[in-house]
Amino acid sequence: MGDSHCEEKPVCSMCYVDYPNRKVFVRGLCEATYFDTEYFLNIGEDGRVMFLGYLNSVVFYNETLDEWHWFDRRYNQSWAVSASGLDSMLLGVNIFDFKNLKQDPCFKDGESTLRKIKFTTCVENQFTCNDGECIDIEQRCDQTPNCLDGSDEDNCRMIFQKDNYKKTVAPFRFDEKTQKVNPVSVNISILIKDILQIKEIDHTYTLKYAMIMEWYDYRLTYYNLKKTRSANALAATEIERIWIPFIVFENTEKNEATVSTTNTEVTITREGNFSITDNSIMEEINLFQGEDNRITFQEVYSKIFKCEYKLQLYPFDTQVCTVQIRVRELEKATINIIPDLIFMEGDTVLTQYIVPHWSLSYVNESAPDQGINMIIILQRRLINEIMTTYLPTTLILIIVYATNFFKPFFFEAVVTVNLTSLLVLTTLFISVSGSLPPTAYVKMVDAWLLFAQSVPFVEVLLHTFIDSMRLEERTVNHHGKSLQTKGKDKKINGNPSKILPWIDEQPKDAFYSKSTNVINPMLIARDEKAELNARKEYYESLTNSDYWIRIGEIIGKVMIPFVFLTFAAIYWGYGLSYFLATY
CATH class of the missing domain: 2.70.170.10 (Neurotransmitter-gated ion-channel ligand-binding domain)
Incomplete structure (x- = not known):
């Protein structure tokens, strides 16, 4: 049979290649071993497969015993044995028994002689699977099996610690x-x-x-x-x-x-x-x-x-x-x-x-x-407090202010509205205070509510005072019914109709005021001095009553809303300036 090129035959038993044979590396032997760690695959003249070490070691398959023998030519009576099959070509992980080794520095007395050894053709940055397959080492322990036998996901520990590592001590x-x-x-x-x-x-x-x-x-x-x-x-x-x-x-x-x-x-x-x-x-x-x-x-x-x-x-x-x-x-x-x-x-x-x-x-x-x-x-967030505290109090105070325009007939209603408003504002004050932690200082919301409570309180006192100035008889509302009140009796110094026969023809207001209890006929006396003194007395009497009623009405209709608006402007100006300037 003549020689022929491999390219011309689908199968050939042996070929010559013009590039170096691939190395086989051994992993798992201690550094002091006398076995070689680098080998070349070789097929002998008798067709036997063997691995020849760089120096002295040889690994071959013993077909008689169906096992691999690994020995060093310097120590022919010392060898290791693996039961892996011939078809594995010994690539990947194999278990070797080193019990027949003589004076091997890698094994101590009493130590197991069985050891896993890896024969690999993989190069740097590759991982050798148990069956000898080579994969990228980045695929090792990536939660996805990449080896056909899945061995790249075995023994995936992440850290190594020395025996003297102490987890209670900081790594200073x-x-x-x-x-x-x-x-x-x-x-x-x-x-x-x-x-x-x-x-x-x-x-x-x-x-x-x-x-x-x-x-x-x-x-x-x-x-x-x-x-x-x-x-x-x-x-x-x-x-x-x-x-x-x-x-x-x-x-x-x-x-x-x-x-x-x-x-x-x-x-x-x-x-x-x-x-x-x-x-x-x-x-x-x-x-x-x-x-x-x-x-x-x-x-x-x-x-x-x-x-x-x-x-x-x-x-x-x-x-x-x-x-x-x-x-x-x-x-x-x-x-x-x-x-x-x-x-x-x-x-x-x-x-x-x-x-x-x-x-x-x-x-x-x-x-x-x-x-x-x-x-x-x-x-x-201010909107909640505005809706639940400031807006209700403002509306209540507007109602309180409106009582200044009630007719005197509704004096009882004026007092009732103000006292009810005071009660509602007090209840609101207690509710707001109860929702906040107790403090030794006065909060801004407390100042607002206390001021709001003072308004109906002042209004009650003010209307009571104004009503006390009204001395004439009049009809007032009393629990839904009209009630006639009696003013003080009018005292007349003499009979004005007799002193001045035409006095009945004059307007009544020319001789006395609603606020006075004396009608003085000297207001129209022929004696100028007496008339002057009478008129002076009349105007003084008029001032003492109607003047204070007028002052009370001004306080209720003008001064109280002015004070409230001034307080509100200062209050909100200060509060908002801090609120907006903080962040």
């Missing part, structure tokens, strides 16, 4: 030169999800938020980190093994702190370069150092925080509530918390407040160890 460093501790820096960010409840009476508010902490732990080594942070999430068992900052929320009732739960997310951000495990490790692993790759902790909390509500300017007030974030006293030397970012995800328009501003900053820039504060500004 000690500077030998300066003999000082360099604390670990922990960046803190807050994502505000919702303000669940505001209780002014209890001086508390309930906040739902996500706490995000970021730091580096140089004591850890990470395996096969992915470029996407979400793909580098630690398992719950791994989270329990690493150090997590213990941060205290100081303005909670029991000084609650950051704790990990079943919902805790801890991820690693791939930032630094990586190295590849050497051949003594069976699996190809990209190693990332902890000092170059950031740990991110995220947990959602719902906590009740204390907030001192300052209500002097209520309802024009703006409240400043905080979340006080602190480090325990014993860890202040080893942990340095740094305010980073703050985001608002929830609604900024609440039932009673709007949230115009939020921030995250140091308590004291010059003393970072005092901690940081998250500040939330709560600005009250």
